[in-house]
Amino acid sequence: MIYTADWIVTQDAARTVVRDGAILVRGDSVAAVGAASDVVAANPGEQTVSLGESAVFPGLVDAHCHLPMSLLRGRGDDKPLFAWLNEDVFPREAKLFPEAVRLGAALSCCELARYGCTSFFDMYMLEENVFAAADEVGLRGVLGENVTRFFPQLGGADRDALFGRIRRNAEAWRGHPRLRPAVAPHAPYTTDPELLRECRDLALELACPFAMHLAETEDETRTTLDEHGMRPVRYCDSLELLRPDATFFHCVHLDAEEIALLAERGCAVVHNPASNLKLASGSAPVAEMIRSGVRVALGTDGPASNNSQNMVRELWLAALLGKATARDPAAMSAQNALDMATLGGAAALHDPSIGSLEPGKKADFFAIDLGSAPNAHPCANPVSALVYAASGAENRLTVVGGREIWRDGEFLTVDWAELRERFDRVAARS
Ligand SMILES: [Zn+2]
Known part of the structure; x- marks a missing residue:
């Protein structure tokens, strides 16, 4: 699976930020990060998800x-x-x-x-x-x-x-x-x-x-x-x-x-x-x-x-x-x-496999929408946009170990309505 976005903030040693970038995910790990055109060309036939006007960060x-x-x-x-x-x-x-x-x-x-x-x-x-x-x-x-x-x-x-x-x-x-x-x-x-x-x-x-x-x-x-x-x-x-x-x-x-x-x-x-x-x-x-x-x-x-x-x-x-x-x-x-x-x-967490988006690291990341949220637009610098302008509600995708957990308003691994109902029942007794 390839995810493309306007910005990829890698958090590698050089703090590289890729404009018009892509992440290639294989299994639970990142296989490649780079310019979207390069990653897509090098992996023909790979399923691609375009996150468009978004900035992707390590989880x-x-x-x-x-x-x-x-x-x-x-x-x-x-x-x-x-x-x-x-x-x-x-x-x-x-x-x-x-x-x-x-x-x-x-x-x-x-x-x-x-x-x-x-x-x-x-x-x-x-x-x-x-x-x-x-x-x-x-x-x-x-x-x-x-x-x-x-x-x-x-x-x-x-x-x-x-x-x-x-x-x-x-x-x-x-x-x-x-x-x-x-x-x-x-x-x-x-x-x-x-x-x-x-x-x-x-x-x-x-x-x-x-x-x-x-x-x-x-x-x-x-x-x-x-x-x-x-x-x-x-x-x-x-x-x-x-x-x-x-x-x-x-x-x-x-x-x-x-x-x-x-x-x-x-x-x-x-x-x-x-x-x-x-x-x-x-x-x-x-x-x-x-x-x-x-x-x-x-x-x-x-x-x-x-x-x-x-x-x-x-x-x-x-x-x-x-x-x-x-x-x-x-x-x-x-x-x-x-x-x-x-x-x-x-x-x-004493876990060197997380914290940045680099080949071999776990595919843990999220994507802040910079297009439709007025508070995060325009984006001169995605790190500034995340820390100073975003509220967190602009997040449109959370991936852990290559698995999507939250996407465009929906939890994908749990039935949120059912969980909330059961939570409310036990919270009333706590
Ligand atoms: Zn505490």
């Missing part, structure tokens, strides 16, 4: 989300993190059941795909249901069972049962073409040193990525200093959690030494601008992290603290917030923001 990566929390969207807005978790989130999560988790995740996968996101890094409970939902919708992802001292009834009767669940998921989904397991303790303040060490060991044993919320709020810094005598990143380093297979969500409150440590250990960090602003946690030192060599990705942090999972909104916000924080319009360019949401996302 966006939501590198931090809690997909089933669409069930809690709009519950407990306008509160600080700890009050929101304790009053609105944890009590509702204690009542969750497998079917609700699956349908919440399925609805969120549709939302991601609708706005051009093809991959995600999820952390939640009863995660086998998120695997099932992502498998059904057809997205790519890394999925970690949320490990905390709270709610053992959801994960298992005790720590052994919870770790047994992680092992079962790892076994059941190993070798899947799109879905991979992770070990994901929730945060320093909802775990203890022993539990964190056990999670670290398990991730190494299962050869899975390790992920955790870290340094999200000033309260967390105070609590970690009080309980462990160290700032959060230092505390994690003392437990040997910082390794190249680790991804840390947020990292808002860091000193220079902690930024250097994250870079030195080769960790990935996920920036969640909307969630950090909504919960008034602050704004992460993204430009400093990137300058120091930390691999930074972009995430939504899910529908309960954002409350959107539209990664195009996140691109816009990350670019603007980065400028305002540094008081420098060049501190975070449109290209920097897109890099975080694509190549940075690949680093955070």
